[in-house]
Amino acid sequence: MKISRRQFLFTAAASLGAAGIAAAAGKNDVDKLHEARYYKKLPQRKIECELCPRRCVIDDMERGYCGVRENHGGVYYSLVYGQVCSANIDPIEKKPLFHFLPGAKAFSIATVGCNVMCKFCQNWEISQANVDQVKSMELLPAQTAAIAKDRRCEVIAYTYTEPVVFTEYMYDCAVEGRKAGVRSVMISNGYINAQPMKDLCNVLDAVKIDLKAFNERFYRELVAGELKPVLDTLVLLKKQKMWTEIVYLVIPGQNDDPGELREMCTWIKNDLGPETPVHFSRFHPQYRLTNIPATPLEVLRKARRIGLECGLYYVYTGNVPGDEGESTYCPNCGAVVIKRFGFSVLSRALKDGRCVACGRAIAGVWS
Amino acid sequence: MKRRDFLKSLSAAGLVGFSSSVPAEAVGESPQMRGRVVMVQRPGIVDAQERADAVKLANMLDAAVERLFEEKADKIWRTLFSPRDVVGLKVNCLAGRGLSTRTELTQAVVDRLTKAGVPHEQIIIWDRRDRDLQRAGYTLNSGKGVQCCGNDRAGFTEHVYEFGAAASQLSLTLMRCTAVINLPILKDHGIVGMSGALKNFFGAVNNPNKYHMNCGDPFVADVACLPPIRQKVRLTICDALTAQYEGGPPFMPEYTWRLESLLVAVDMAALDRIAWQMIDEKRRQVGLPTLEKAGRKPTYILTAGDAAHRLGETDPMKIEWIRI
Numbered sequence: 001m002k003i004s005r006r007q008f009l010f011t012a013a014a015s016l017g018a019a020g021i022a023a024a025a026g027k028n029d030v031d032k033l034h035e036a037r038y039y040k041k042l043p044q045r046k047i048e049c050e051l052c053p054r055r056c057v058i059d060d061m062e063r064g065y066c067g068v069r070e071n072h073g074g075v076y077y078s079l080v081y082g083q084v085c086s087a088n089i090d091p092i093e094k095k096p097l098f099h100f101l102p103g104a105k106a107f108s109i110a111t112v113g114c115n116v117m118c119k120f121c122q123n124w125e126i127s128q129a130n131v132d133q134v135k136s137m138e139l140l141p142a143q144t145a146a147i148a149k150d151r152r153c154e155v156i157a158y159t160y161t162e163p164v165v166f167t168e169y170m171y172d173c174a175v176e177g178r179k180a181g182v183r184s185v186m187i188s189n190g191y192i193n194a195q196p197m198k199d200l201c202n203v204l205d206a207v208k209i210d211l212k213a214f215n216e217r218f219y220r221e222l223v224a225g226e227l228k229p230v231l232d233t234l235v236l237l238k239k240q241k242m243w244t245e246i247v248y249l250v251i252p253g254q255n256d257d258p259g260e261l262r263e264m265c266t267w268i269k270n271d272l273g274p275e276t277p278v279h280f281s282r283f284h285p286q287y288r289l290t291n292i293p294a295t296p297l298e299v300l301r302k303a304r305r306i307g308l309e310c311g312l313y314y315v316y317t318g319n320v321p322g323d324e325g326e327s328t329y330c331p332n333c334g335a336v337v338i339k340r341f342g343f344s345v346l347s348r349a350l351k352d353g354r355c356v357a358c359g360r361a362i363a364g365v366w367s
Numbered sequence: 368m369k370r371r372d373f374l375k376s377l378s379a380a381g382l383v384g385f386s387s388s389v390p391a392e393a394v395g396e397s398p399q400m401r402g403r404v405v406m407v408q409r410p411g412i413v414d415a416q417e418r419a420d421a422v423k424l425a426n427m428l429d430a431a432v433e434r435l436f437e438e439k440a441d442k443i444w445r446t447l448f449s450p451r452d453v454v455g456l457k458v459n460c461l462a463g464r465g466l467s468t469r470t471e472l473t474q475a476v477v478d479r480l481t482k483a484g485v486p487h488e489q490i491i492i493w494d495r496r497d498r499d500l501q502r503a504g505y506t507l508n509s510g511k512g513v514q515c516c517g518n519d520r521a522g523f524t525e526h527v528y529e530f531g532a533a534a535s536q537l538s539l540t541l542m543r544c545t546a547v548i549n550l551p552i553l554k555d556h557g558i559v560g561m562s563g564a565l566k567n568f569f570g571a572v573n574n575p576n577k578y579h580m581n582c583g584d585p586f587v588a589d590v591a592c593l594p595p596i597r598q599k600v601r602l603t604i605c606d607a608l609t610a611q612y613e614g615g616p617p618f619m620p621e622y623t624w625r626l627e628s629l630l631v632a633v634d635m636a637a638l639d640r641i642a643w644q645m646i647d648e649k650r651r652q653v654g655l656p657t658l659e660k661a662g663r664k665p666t667y668i669l670t671a672g673d674a675a676h677r678l679g680e681t682d683p684m685k686i687e688w689i690r691i
């Protein structure tokens with residue numbers, strides 16, 4: 001989902017107007033610093049960031065890999081706290097979260113920055129940008145929650161870029177959201193250390209993780225990250241009983257090997273449970289990966305079949321409006337319990353979280 | 368061809384001189400200038416208050432370029448730069464006053480460009496951020512006269528330039544320039560080992576933070592190979608009046624030493640190879656481990672010299688290090 005700056009300003013300004021809160025878009029003020037929560041001080045005014053597995057060691061006046069945290073004299077600061085560069089109201093299905101408040105509206109926000117560098121990023125203009133490059137609007141956590149409530153959004157979604165890098169802001173927004181009766185979901189790459197993730201579990205209501213491949217080579221060459229910490233995050237989320245869905249962007253010739261998909265689905269079933277929804281999503285040529293064609297539908301369907309064969313209950317195809325793989329089926333009787341088209345919910349046969357046809361409980365957060 | 372014929376060859380080929388177009392071949396790749404580094408040292412150039420004598424510094428600069436090109440200074444500047452060029456002076460100001468490209472050196476360069484006919488408005492002093500330039504003593508200017516501007520004000524290209532592992536949007540100031548003079552400083556760097564000629568171009572990209580892994584190897588070399596950088600850099604003048612052997616990139620006075628030198632080269636890789644040696648030598652003198660033993664060997668310098676990058680000579684045996 002790409003959001004133009006104009007679209008953002010329009011949406012955010014409308015939202016702010018509705019909430020009666022004054023704010024103005026303008027040049028970033030990087031002097032609005034907010035001390036980072038997860039770091040330790042080292043000699044010679046260096047610091048070590050403890051937020052994500054990179055554990056950047058950063059000299060005075062320098063920024064970490066994500067580009068949105070800066071060392072000032074041995075104190076580490078977030079440069080993007082409350083600095084929202086994209087805001088929109090999306091259906092929750094667009095995140096995608098299919099088993100979490102179907103049809104809910106999500107006030108979706110992002111700041112600049114990301115802690116990986118996927119060659120296929122669809123929002124690279126903001127995720128890979130320098131803080132100085134992108135205009136942002138100041139939205140403090142209480143304002144964010146107020147806008148979400150005012151616009152009748154059940155959820156605040158931290159999305160588009162990588163919310164791990166604005167964790168302090170996400171956390172505080174989620175706290176304010178709870179006070180206002182608005183829930184919070186994190187749409188993330190899962191590249192985060194255990195302690196910050198545990199802390200976030202206290203205030204979040206659901207998480208979607210982009211599992212980008214099931215091998216380290218792909219993570220190293222196309223993501224500039226590592227697979228293992230992402231798997232650790234998924235296991236941690238499971239232990240924390242956080243509602244979690246997985247998206248897997250299928251890139252032809254890169255991460256669509258059937259054997260590897262089978263291995264991954266088996267791991268998900270065994271380590272996270274068969275109730276974990278998995279979305280196999282269609283890739284479109286983007287950013288630095290423009291020489292690879294969009295994923296053929298048959299490849300997505302095959303991936304879905306593999307997931308089902310491995311014993312996963314809820315396996316979807318994504319970015320293919322109208323495909324049968326968009327709907328939720330009861331794992332017991334096969335009835336359609338939620339029928340979707342694109343990001344729209346067309347019908348539900350779900351009552352109190354159970355299949356209307358057979359009464360089987362369908363995993364998820366339904367109310 | 369002799370080195371002193373280098374300038375003639377450039378003019379004849381229309382690479383520089385009265386052409387304001389971007390040269391098809393990087394000047395830094397010229398075989399005549401490969402591996403040639405001039406170091407001019409003048410003890411006493413910096414006074415007790417850390418001020419440099421501007422006149423003596425300008426003389427140092429002339430002496431260095433004359434020895435590098437084996438030609439008279441005036442002719443060198445006139446041949447390397449034309450009145451139609453827009454010349455970017457890429458200074459290094461991250462560390463603030465004390466360990467940034469001295470304004471006196473930059474002024475000496477401006478004077479020589481002016482004398483060569485480059486109008487003031489076509490000279491742009493530039494670095495990453497306005498505030499870095501100001502902290503180092505530069506006056507921002509986008510009106511009449513010599514321009515001075517950070518990337519945060521100038522902005523970046525929409526296009527992403529790629530070479531090897533590097534993929535960056537480039538400073539619009541760099542894009543506006545037809546020629547660049549690289550004005551780095553010589554200092555230790557806590558992540559990539561050292562910062563000199565090649566590393567200075569992290570200040571030309573939007574995402575330098577992505578390039579510190581693996582001691583900056585191959586990223587530093589890859590960034591220097593991004594075509595608009597590679598094709599525009601015509602000369603490197605490294606301000607090593609005050610150098611720092613530990614604790615960089617920030618200014619840590621306790622780890623600086625008065626080298627009172629300028630290092631001048633067309634070959635950025637060779638200059639960095641010499642600078643690396645000098646930092647290691649200083650570290651040995653004060654009882655610190657070499658950069659390699661400290662776990663931050665700047666291998667990106669060696670990578671810059673490999674067949675994929677061809678940025679210059681990195682074999683110390685083949686580098687002609689001329690000290691005057």
Ligand code: SF4
Nearest residue numbers: 049052055056064066
């Ligand atoms: S959050 Fe940013 S600064 Fe911290 S370790 Fe990760 S990439 Fe580095």
